[in-house]
């Protein structure tokens with residue numbers, strides 16, 4: 001894939017197979033600062049909505065990508081923060097409606113209190129929203145929101161969105177050991193989720209380096225037991241496993257672009273680019289030698305990242 005400024009991947013996604021990402025924000029701009037965020041701590045915590053990057057330039061890149069590459073399972077608005085903070089994210093979704101790939105909006109849902117945001121988000125095929133708290137206090141502990149955000153109002157926004165949106169809502173609950181994973185607390189989250197009536201409920205936990213070291217993972221069997229507290233039973237997200245890697249010409253730049261967005265294992269990189277892990281090891285070895293990337297150890301896995309976390 002040639003070098004793009006606002007597009008990245010296609011990257012392996014545990015939820016969406018191979019997903020071309022569109023990044024509408026400078027790193028890292030969000031209205032939350034979740035303790036589990038795989039992008040690190042929020043640098044610009046804001047609720048100000050504006051055209052953070054020129055939408056015309058994003059659409060020009062998308063058109064160029066469609067001509068030159070064009071192979072992906074989904075096109076996803078995600079990237080360096082909360083995409084609904086961009087005032088024209090709906091224009092991008094509108095453009096995606098004119099092509100044949102399904103579009104996904106990844107959002108923390110906090111801006112769905114605004115009718116204009118709900119209208120724009122309704123242009124996506126799938127809206128994947130996260131909910132990992134049950135009241136204002138737990139919201140502050142887990143998601144460290146901008147101080148003008150109110151949990152009850154956000155819940156009202158989610159319910160309003162559910163009643164107007166005809167596409168699929170996938171709701172992700174991110175569980176953290178000893179923080180929001182006590183059954184009595186998960187039951188409270190499950191009660192809120194039931195009201196929203198999402199099409200899919202997905203439980204996730206820490207599998208990539210989180211913003212805070214104290215954001216610990218749950219074991220698979222703990223996740224499976226907690227999944228039963230949801231109605232219907234929630235899916236426990238498995239690690240990405242590609243069965244249809246494309247034939248892209250990989251360059252070190254592509255790998256670097258991917259790692260700028262999030263840390264990945266060599267297997268994930270191999271799956272994204274349709275390469276054998278031995279070939280990936282060659283690229284990673286060179287990038288490590290040049291100190292352009294670094295390793296982070298998490299349990300038995302090694303992740304590659306562009307940030308040196310050992311300093």
Ligand code: SF4
Pocket residue numbers: 030031032033034036037038039042080081082108
């Ligand atoms: S996990 Fe998502 S919502 Fe939370 S801080 Fe990171 S980008 Fe923002």
